[in-house]
Amino acid sequence: MRESAGLRRTGRRAEKCGRETQGIPQRTGEGKRRKGRKRKEERVRNMGNKKLGFGLMRLPLVDANNAADIDMEKTKQMVDAFLEHGFTYFDTAWMYCGFRSENAAKECLVDRHPRDSFTLATKLHVGFVDTKEDRDRIFQAQMEKTGVSFFDYYLLHDVGRGHYQKLTDLDCFGWLREKKEQGLVRHIGFSFHDTADFLDKVLTEHPETEFVQLQLNYLDWDSPSIQSRLCYETAVKHGVPVFVMEPVKGGTLAQVPEAAERLLRQYHPDRSISSWAIRFAASLDNVQVVLSGMSNMEQLTDNIGYMSEFEPLNGEERELLARVVDIINGNISIPCTGCSYCTEGCPKKIAIPKYFSLYNADRQEVREKGWTPQGTYYERLAEEFGRAGDCIACGQCERVCPQHLPIIRHLKDVAAYFER
Ligand code: SF4
Numbered sequence: 251m252r253e254s255a256g257l258r259r260t261g262r263r264a265e266k267c268g269r270e271t272q273g274i275p276q277r278t279g280e281g282k283r284r285k286g287r288k289r290k291e292e293r294v295r296n297m298g299n300k301k302l303g304f305g306l307m308r309l310p311l312v313d314a315n316n317a318a319d320i321d322m323e324k325t326k327q328m329v330d331a332f333l334e335h336g337f338t339y340f341d342t343a344w345m346y347c348g349f350r351s352e353n354a355a356k357e358c359l360v361d362r363h364p365r366d367s368f369t370l371a372t373k374l375h376v377g378f379v380d381t382k383e384d385r386d387r388i389f390q391a392q393m394e395k396t397g398v399s400f401f402d403y404y405l406l407h408d409v410g411r412g413h414y415q416k417l418t419d420l421d422c423f424g425w426l427r428e429k430k431e432q433g434l435v436r437h438i439g440f441s442f443h444d445t446a447d448f449l450d451k452v453l454t455e456h457p458e459t460e461f462v463q464l465q466l467n468y469l470d471w472d473s474p475s476i477q478s479r480l481c482y483e484t485a486v487k488h489g490v491p492v493f494v495m496e497p498v499k500g501g502t503l504a505q506v507p508e509a510a511e512r513l514l515r516q517y518h519p520d521r522s523i524s525s526w527a528i529r530f531a532a533s534l535d536n537v538q539v540v541l542s543g544m545s546n547m548e549q550l551t552d553n554i555g556y557m558s559e560f561e562p563l564n565g566e567e568r569e570l571l572a573r574v575v576d577i578i579n580g581n582i583s584i585p586c587t588g589c590s591y592c593t594e595g596c597p598k599k600i601a602i603p604k605y606f607s608l609y610n611a612d613r614q615e616v617r618e619k620g621w622t623p624q625g626t627y628y629e630r631l632a633e634e635f636g637r638a639g640d641c642i643a644c645g646q647c648e649r650v651c652p653q654h655l656p657i658i659r660h661l662k663d664v665a666a667y668f669e670r
């Protein structure tokens with residue numbers, strides 16, 4: 251088995267040695283846990299500056315209405331250009347592109363390039379798993395679809411409250427550890443859509459996690475519902491590197507309001523609007539990879555242009571983005587500040603500011619892509635809190651809201667939007 255690109259030293263050591271020397275912190279003492287955290291952090295420092303990852307979930311299509319009809323020739327050209335510029339990380343999943351993304355990875359990448367010139371990540375979504383046997387059936391199919399003999403990175407897909415119990419019942423974490431011990435997977439992690447306290451719980455219960463994939467962008471950074479910053483800080487606390495998904499928020503941060511666009515263009519006339527979003531994520535020290543789901547050569551050329559010699563955001567650029575966030579938020583539907591005064595006395599325990607934040611976020615999303623993550627976040631929260639539609643209009647919340655918001659009316663809008 252040849253060695254994959256990236257994290258080489260760690261991978262070799264992991265194959266030769268036992269659990270302790272794989273950088274997996276043990277549960278038997280804080281000293282050992284600290285050691286594990288330090289090793290994970292060292293891996294981040296060893297990554298260099300090539301932080302751009304190729305997300306194979308929005309590949310160019312022959313038939314724009316058929317997600318599975320991938321334009322393989324265009325994809326090959328993009329893959330080649332990506333590798334030629336020194337980038338190595340490719341991210342696919344079982345169900346991307348109508349279940350054809352992994353096949354595209356084989357045809358466009360694996361069959362045409364040396365195994366040590368790239369790293370490949372894929373994922374297991376527990377929504378497709380009902381028995382322990384299903385885990386291996388899917389894993390085996392993924393190896394055949396992609397044509398590799400091992401995956402550099404393997405993720406449990408979309409971990410959150412809604413799936414965690416099933417993942418635990420089916421021992422998916424233990425199963426993944428076995429795959430690593432067998433040399434079939436080099437690094438194990440999970441992608442995550444939920445709140446920071448839940449991330450803390452999962453990382454505490456699974457210290458073997460080597461990386462976590464988070465929704466992280468400058469608009470969601472301080473969002474009370476998506477909690478990009480808090481989730482990032484939680485990963486830092488556990489010494490777990492972050493791989494970023496949705497840095498451009500599904501295209502939303504490529505098309506900001508006109509006033510915001512003017513500000514960004516004045517500062518960097520030649521830079522794309524989406525470059526600001528990707529650079530924001532890549533500027534964070536603990537971020538190892540920023541995924542971009544590139545759909546055409548133009549996007550790829552743009553991305554590799556500013557990411558080849560990546561420069562982190564400077565202070566002025568950060569201030570500019572803060573103003574852009576203000577402008578975007580100035581256009582939002584419900585001007586809730588997230589103070590949470592309203593939630594304390596609610597007899598239905600409705601997560602009012604969180605729902606308002608999701609509603610605002612979803613209204614700002616680009617619609618054409620058909621799916622947005624906010625609905626998923628809403629369902630997860632609604633498992634723990636009352637739903638917007640549960641409101642009995644008692645008025646308690648409106649009496650304490652410092653913004654004097656018509657909360658009851660807004661909750662009706664939220665319920666009609668997410669509970670339809
Ligand atoms: S009006 Fe609705 S949201 Fe507000 S406190 Fe009463 S039940 Fe809760």
Ligand code: SF4
Pocket residue numbers: 585586587588589590591592593602603650651652653654655657
């Ligand atoms: S009290 Fe008003 S401003 Fe504060 S979180 Fe609740 S709805 Fe938002």
